[in-house]
Structure formats: C-alpha cells, structure tokens
Amino acid sequence: MAKKNGKLGGLGRWWGVLTFATLIAAWINSAAGPAIVLTLSAATLVWCAFQAPVRCKAPVRGHDDGCRNNAYGMMLGCRQVRAHTYANLRLLFVRRRVREFCSGLFGDAPRAVVTLAGIGSFLSGLVAFVPGLAF
Numbered sequence: 001m002a003k004k005n006g007k008l009g010g011l012g013r014w015w016g017v018l019t020f021a022t023l024i025a026a027w028i029n030s031a032a033g034p035a036i037v038l039t040l041s042a043a044t045l046v047w048c049a050f051q052a053p054v055r056c057k058a059p060v061r062g063h064d065d066g067c068r069n070n071a072y073g074m075m076l077g078c079r080q081v082r083a084h085t086y087a088n089l090r091l092l093f094v095r096r097r098v099r100e101f102c103s104g105l106f107g108d109a110p111r112a113v114v115t116l117a118g119i120g121s122f123l124s125g126l127v128a129f130v131p132g133l134a135f
Helices: 009-013 015-029 034-050 087-093 095-106 109-129
Strands: 053-055 070-072
Touching: 015 034, 015 109, 034 109, 053 109, 087 095, 095 109
Parallel strands: none
Antiparallel strands: 053 070
C-alpha cells in the first residue's frame, strides 16, 4: 500500500477539481458574487496550468508522442529531466511550435479534462469580470 504524503493525503494533488466543482456550484446557485466566482476561476486556472497531474509530453527524440513521465500542470514538464521543466511553456513562445502545443492539449483523457476545465474557468472568470458578456 502506497504511503500518502501530507495531511491531505491524495487530495493535495487534486484540489483544482474541488475548486472547479465549487465554481460550477456557484454558477448554478447564483448566490455567489462575482468576486467569489472570479477567485474560484483564477484558482482553477492556476491549477490547470501549473499543478494538474498530467503526462509531460515534452518533445523527445525517438518518441512521436513526447516524454512519458508524469508532470504537474499543462505548462510545466516533468522534473526528472531538467530540460523538460519549461519545455511546454517554451512551445508557446516559439512561433512554429504553438501548433504542436495546441495539438497536445487533447492528446489523452486527463489532458483533455484539464484543458476543458482550464478553458471553462477562464471563460467563467471573463464572464464574472465583464457582467454584460453573458447572454
């Protein structure tokens, strides 16, 4: 049986799912103000970008699908290979590699869920920040 680190056990890695569920509940309930919705949206977006447990997928010679190590967040790579730490973030700033980064967003199920949660939280924050934007 694997030892769980910290006081939260395995929940420490998945706190963004809890904030996303709370964000959905805040929109359904509509009792939460825009400040709460904006805070939950920002927290979920930060989790998706920098802490969600997904595969690294950094470009690697010899593998078409990229690095297979575990990583934290869509923007950061794995910590086992030093060159991969910021490899995915660098793809956004190199003009010819943006398409490669975007194609990897829906590469497998966990990345697709994290991508959709990130897009949803971004749109939620945008609607909360600009009140007349919603239908």
